[in-house]
């Protein structure tokens with residue numbers, strides 16, 4: 436207690452921690468508690484066990500910190516280390532390997548169409564499949580989760596593995612379930628307890644399921660890599676895995692190369708993981724907000740049909756002509772807020788922030804829950820209202836506080852892809868389908884599933900064709 440108290444005197448203000456467990460267990464309603472941390476000012480601290488974590492509560496201080504390399508590390512977490520061993524991109528520590536893997540992934544994704552027409556075409560083709568699948572159950576009450584996850588995942592799969600999977604593919608459906616489960620479990624209490632008391636990994640318990648799921652995901656990736664090796668044509672790489680296999684060959688004699696089989700497995704898995712549940716759950720929030728705000732849904736549909744008619748497919752060039760729809764997609768991201776604390780950073784060297792001395796190895800989080808509801812920056816902070824992203828002339832405008840993809844050296848690598856997917860999927864769906872609540876149940880549980888991410892609970896919808 437003495438140690439905690441003397442440490443607290445030097446760290447930013449925040450809720451009083453409990454001995455051994457810190458502040459986290461008192462987060463009964465995590466989303467609300469996180470948001471309320473802004474009462475302590477721009478910068479606050481919570482405790483993970485005995486370790487202080489700095490929480491950045493405003494856009495100004497997040498910018499000040501996150502543009503610096505000193506704030507661009509990733510923390511050592513026993514669970515993550517157990518799983519990814521510091522390889523790949525997302526949880527890799529700041530340094531040479533992370534830089535090489537990230538640069539290569541960005542470059543290769545661009546070569547395979549990221550930010551270009553070819554990715555738009557893939558999304559449009561997939562949205563045709565998705566619409567057809569949803570309309571198979573026209574008028575019936577259905578849970579759209581699997582179709583949406585399958586559709587979104589097919590985009591990153593076609594870039595990384597060179598193939599898409601049909602919605603009734605049993606093996607892939609099972610994999611998507613595991614993926615979903617992986618996010619739930621790692622963000623759950625069982626995952627956090629494992630981080631606090633890593634020795635429990637040797638004992639039975641729900642945390643064993645995390646490892647089992649992860650092994651199944653790894654064996655899927657390894658299977659894909661094996662098939663790619665057998666059919667690789669060095670003159671025409673088909674996808675990310677082919678490009679990586681060729682890079683390993685190319686860098687063989689380079690001593691500083693971090694291109695090897697294990698990094699390839701983790702980088703590939705990172706793209707698959709990050710490229711599926713994030714965007715898919717945002718679209719699920721989108722359907723929920725459309726059902727709860729039928730006036731917004733109608734206004735988007737009318738705008739889309741006025742500009743595109745019923746048959747012309749949307750393109751990213753249509754954004755300026757569809758300001759209300761584009762604003763609605765952003766408002767879905769603001770209110771859905773799937774990563775309310777972003778992904779945790781860590782200081783890579785001793786540094787200072789607003790007069791506080793921050794030692795090397797301090798965990799840093801950005802409080803998107805507070806930033807996205809800051810009364811000074813949003814016209815309607817507490818309501819779903821696309822006007823938040825429109826100026827007085829009805830043109831789209833993006834407030835600087837909208838940082839759903841973070842910023843600085845660790846900014847989301849898939850931002851361009853995610854923006855393309857969100858706009859094109861949502862626009863195509865709203866063009867062709869009317870979404871409504873089923874007769875039973877007459878409401879949707881708006882409490883997100885408890886965990887690190889803010890993903891919606893299961894819900895049912897009814898689809899009607901607009902044709």
Ligand code: HEM
Nearest residue numbers: 524525709710713714717777778840841845847848849853
């Ligand atoms: C990292 C958000 C979609 C790949 C991140 C981070 C956030 C984020 C907040 C952490 C940034 C930081 O550490 O400061 C989102 C959201 C998405 C989305 C809201 C969709 C709505 C995607 C997609 C991909 C992707 C489609 C696939 C290519 C990554 C990767 C990282 C990352 C690889 C790690 C970057 C690094 O550590 O250097 N994302 N993301 N994300 N995202 Fe996304």
